[in-house]
Amino acid sequence: MRRLDLSGVWQLSQLGSEESIPAQVPGDNYSALLEAGKIPDPYWGDNELAVQWVGQTDWVYSRRFTIDEDILAETSVFLSCEGLDTIADIYINGQHVGSTDNMFRRYRFEVKEYCRLGDNEIQIVIHSPVKTAVERSGKLPYEIPHSQFPIQAPHVNLVRKTACHGGWDWGPCLMVSGIYGHIYIGATSLGRIEYVYTAQSHGDGMCKVEVTAEVISPEGGETELQVTLGDIHQRKPVVLNPGMNIVSTELTVVNPQLWWPNGSGSQHLYDLTVAIAGDEVRKRLGLRKLEVVTEEDDIGLSFKIRVNGVDIFCKGANWIPADALPQRQTRERLDELLSSAAAAHMNMLRVWGGGQYESDDFYELCDEKGIMIWHDFMFSCALYPATKEFLANVREEVIHQVKRLRDHACIALWCGNNECLGALNWFEVSRRNRDRYLVDYDRLYEGTIGRAVDEADPTRLYWPSSPCGGRGDYSDNWHEDSRGDMHYWTVWHENASFDAYFDVVPRFCSEFGYQSFPSLETIASFAPPDQFNPTAPFMEHHQRHPGGNSRIVEMMTRYFRVPEGFENFIFLSQVQQGLAMKTGVEYWRHLQPICMGTLYWQLNDVWPVCSWSSLEYSGRWKLLHYLAKRFYAPVIVTAFQNKEDELEIWVVNDQHREQTVTVTLQIWDFAGQIRKEEQYTGAAAAGGAVLLAKRPLADLAPKPHEVFAFLELTGDGVYHYNDHFFTEYKKCHLPDVSIKAAVKEVDGGYQVEVASDMPAFFVSLEARGIRGEFDDNCFTLLPGKPRTLVFTAKDAVSLEQFQNSLKLYHLRATYR
CATH class of the missing domain: 2.60.40.10 (Immunoglobulins)
Structure with a gap:
């Protein structure tokens, strides 16, 4: 097949204007305007407010290209577009080629009749997503509610684009438009590959791999299917019929090198090449057997990931887009963020439903680093239409994305949405008429998405919502810790103390979090020194959660003495955030196998902001990320005070082998003297936790404000340390330190x-x-x-x- 790549420098103009500026493709209109000096930096101060007009404007991307005789000689000449955001009309040489209505779909239009030998021009008119959403809301037969944020574009739930482009409680409202994926002219007479996907069947010392190619042939004809997997080569004669053809073959890998999640083994990837009809697809395939185990038990419904027969405790965070400006979402940027996740012993990220299906780079890097992906479909914190047109649009989106991504070893499961089941109870209109909205919900997430996933990827579990109790369970799982996954926000949203994490026993906690301020270096990237104050206008503009700063300050007064100066305040906010997550994770890890996963909110930021992230917008590690590297370590020692006034000392072992460990407990006073020292030895089973000791607090810390505990663990190739305060830090009289x-x-x-x-x-x-x-x-x-x-x-x-x-x-x- 012949290809004419259309990426590169285009021209960008407002619809109806003769003035244009250069625009990079892949890229977005905000980035082009910023590079041309037409808008101020939207991340500085409150400049975001001054650039809202960009999302309210229709834009035209245009460029010229040359077509030669070889392309026009083919029967099919088509335009392929991916990541076209969002409501667009496409013209070639002034003639309308087609329209798009979903940035998550791949569109292919036959364009031979519109092209000519030599010079051609393509124009893509992208209509204002802000105006489109408002127009659609006015045509609804009944209200389709959505979440409200301090600065936002309303009704983004009616447009199939990245929801957080319209603002969130950690992100700006920048309703970008652009072309973010591959765009090219293709030409063929014999055939083009639409999708290639595989299915694995694992047996004793072998893995059978079924390779399937979907091929569209304009004319039909004889060809050959050629498949290479590692050092295995196979050729198969094929006769293509005009239209869609599905061809497959099976290969057997003897003694396969298996793919494992980060921390559990290596991430071997086999090169896969599939060629047919002059077209070719290359991938890297990880051979592994991954199961999501959800079983009824005497507690409720379990939820755990099993890889190659081994139950894996999932350790990680939630992922949002790497930048609010898509042009900045480069492979290098993704690599840095994902490398930081892997360095903190994370083995899973959740691609959150208010974001986007990520680029190929993202999934390739996750395959390489052993980071499993809990993958939401792109629906979040809102209700959605269930019209025939909307559902048909979504079905095409899901089929495309699932077939595109299913061969990545990193993909663990597909999830219908983020919090949309719970959202049925958020809005007055849906609470009054829950039956109507529940029917819409079922049509979308089960009747459309669920069926599409079952069809396009029967190898994986479909989980209808996060949180939920599984397919067929339409109850509000918001505070349910015994079934499926839960989101636990009592500490942040309800302002509970950190020990509230001890009150729940989640089977899998897929969201929980606490905010902090970013470093002074990051703050200086959006505010001048006269704004270095938590309640200064620019600081409050970069805090998108109503009352967020107040919650940080109030919680700080519960645990710490009030810090002096802005730098100390920033530092202590990050300490506090780290303590919150450490408290929850270490407690829940020791509950395995009842609890089998913790994904805190959130890993990264889309702009410089006060948020729940452990990595700042620049990629800089907050203190939480350093603590995560310790509390997600493969073998840890931790301590909790129970309700019987005892200190429990636990060892958690995520390794695939038993660990015999020695833990030294030292009770220190704040003058630097060791008051007591004890040593415990025990065996922690593979993938388990063991209680090493219970010690009365009265023996260890009769005066809790005078001492603290320090714990050190040693074992076969492992070392870990931890500490424990017996009361709030503010009650302890700490001496000056040099x-x-x-x-x-x-x-x-x-x-x-x-x-x-x-x-x-x-x-x-x-x-x-x-x-x-x-x-x-x-x-x-x-x-x-x-x-x-x-x-x-x-x-x-x-x-x-x-x-x-x-x-x-x-x-x-x-x-x-």
């Missing part, structure tokens, strides 16, 4: 040795202005026990530059 830091250059980075004369808590180093990470951070530093850290920079930096950039924070330094 911390010394010595820096030297080492292979691959810079080494920092820190030593303290007194116990110091949440000791955190920052290399301000330098991209990179420390190998550990936000830790307890004990006298006589210096710590050596290594910083790995992502860009070239001198020793002097690193030394000058170094900042050090700890709890006692936040107040006088």
